[in-house]
Amino acid sequence: MFRLAYLFIAAMCTTALAANIEESAPEVRADPPAITTTTLWVNDPVPTIPISADQHDSEVSLPPVPDLPEGITLESTTTTTIVGIDNARCPEMWSLAVDVGWPVEWLPTLDAIAMAESACDWTAISRTYDYGLLQINWAAHGERLEAKGLTRDDLLVPVTNLTEALWIAQYADEHYTCWAQPWYMSGDRC
DSSP, rough: HHHHHHHHHHHHHHHHHHHHHHHOOOOOOSSOOHHHHHHOOOSSSOOOOOOTTOOTTTOOOOOOOOOOOOOOOOOOOOOOOOTTTTOOSSSSHHHHHHHHTTTGGGHHHHHHHHHHTTTOOOOOOTTTTTETTTTHHHHHHHHHHHTTTTTTTGGHHHHHHHHHHHHHHHHHHHHSOTTGGGGGGGGOHH
């Protein structure tokens, strides 16, 4: 009895569904609707020039950017704030260190190393042949530096000293898990 009631209900639903589908079938039109275009901007101050992907800058020159309305000016300023520089012992080093690629989070430790190694003196040379602000040791790194065409005097140039010290720090970070390890003599920072 239950099975017969189920079959009756299933048949009724199928018939109702089929009738609903036939009633809601989309209308098929013989002619497609006309395509219309709309202009979005009137009196556009910058005309556009269609440029294909295979054209180069040398083949097409873009129109000049229109002047701003009278009395309107744009000022552009960029400020980089390095947190902790107010307490730096070697503040002139910080911006240059960031410029050559030192991670900002390493700067406070780098500052302490520079103070301990050279007292923030870019031209420092030790009795053990350590050069520049971060006292790069020539005995340990000279062969690699000479292969790059660098001399001992080059290590007295701030950018060169910081760049080579960064290479040393990254090598130590990768191989010894502490980037400050090469400067362990000036204090344990690992």
